[in-house]
Amino acid sequence: MAEETKIDGSGWRSGVALWRQIADRIREDLAIWATQDGGRLPSEAELAARFDVNRHTVRAALAALAREGLVRSERGRGTFVMRRPRIAYPIGRRTRFSTALEAQNSSGRIHLLRHALVVADAVIARTLALPDASEVLMLETLGVAVETPISFATHWLDAARFADLPAHLARTESITASLAACGVQDYERRSTVLEARRATAQEAAELDIGDGGLLMVARAINVDLSGHPIQFSETRFAAERVEIVVDGA
């Protein structure tokens, strides 16, 4: 933060308004300021000098961050960080959403958003070791912790084997318990592939993040004790709210 490079010669050829670029860069530094000086940001005048823009532009940036709930300005006192720490989300051979959050005394819940019977595409069918164009059960779930949506996931399972699962899930709000009710005593994770990308409009709406907000996407295969794949999931985490912890790796 010692020195800042000038953003763009005369402003905003990048397609992003100057006030928004400033807001994005202030957002990056919020974590640092949160730990210093009672969470106080530098004054508007100081920020204007640092980014080499007019104070009006800094005010527009701070107003945007205030709309996001990240800072609050108080007349005569200054502008302060309103931080929400990231939730640590462990990934391992025996990852489950509820236990993942209990470790930090947060109460986690899975809400079933919708379910449908669909025809598996080639990738899903091969992953679940089913014949092409088999019927599969698709579930969409929302993982919530501390009243905040954390993850939005789509799951695919063999329709023949897990037809009763949506009913169990709506009642128990637990994937583990619902699978047990369908005769799966235990399961474990075979592999997880992670990538980062921007949210689509639907994903942003479900997770209540800004349009085009950042996601961490985890594609996982769960297998039963005999090693047979029972579930393929794509879980989209609101990147700003979690960090993924890979145990022993």
Place this chain on the structure above:
Amino acid sequence: MAEETKIDGSGWRSGVALWRQIADRIREDLAIWATQDGGRLPSEAELAARFDVNRHTVRAALAALAREGLVRSERGRGTFVMRRPRIAYPIGRRTRFSTALEAQNSSGRIHLLRHALVVADAVIARTLALPDASEVLMLETLGVAVETPISFATHWLDAARFADLPAHLARTESITASLAACGVQDYERRSTVLEARRATAQEAAELDIGDGGLLMVARAINVDLSGHPIQFSETRFAAERVEIVVDGA
């Protein structure tokens, strides 16, 4: 792709130009179009109708994607995807950069960008089990595969134990070989924490991605065979170029 929601009443009030929002949404669909019709995108007129904007606005979006090297337009023919597949990057107890890429016959290399002796802050010192304010060796490296920067990493090590490491690293371009030369026969990863965020200006420059491009950040602790921490690293992957594979988890 069947129906598109209208982006923003009158466009550019959100601080992000309409052409840029459209570029972001087209970018998401490139992977789909790449597999169809010879990698051809819908025509400018069709995209304009689909997003309900003027054709010139679509052209601005496509021009931005062309600057990123993602598409190429040819007069009279159309616009085509220039795809570069993501590199699979395995993370596990015995992760090493070079072997990670050999598996897919890509040649990976680590370039040492700079190194310095610095005073450890509280987090680094505690992580490396050193007294507060110890001197540590800081390295910055660039991981390159297929002529493309993949990762930009900062490493911290006990300065007393690894003073000769930069010289070895510049010569061998391998972390594993350099540690061996400093008397570490073997090491393994104790933990990895992953998060996603936007790149700072410096990170974007090192990785040659657009400003504010997406990163996957991995913070890892490597320990020697006796379990003593020898290295703490923060590796920033260009999100668009990699997927992280967590084996058996």
Place this chain on the structure above:
DNA sequence: AAATATTTGTCCGTATGTATT
């Protein structure tokens, strides 16, 4: 081979939002 349709490239102009002074 020739006419026509499709697609991208370039030019004009107008209105509005952004950023500084």
Place this chain on the structure above:
DNA sequence: TAATACATACGGACAAATATT
């Protein structure tokens, strides 16, 4: 608050290259 400069967004018209019939 006002003036200025520039970027965004839209609309239309036409040229140039390619594809189709």
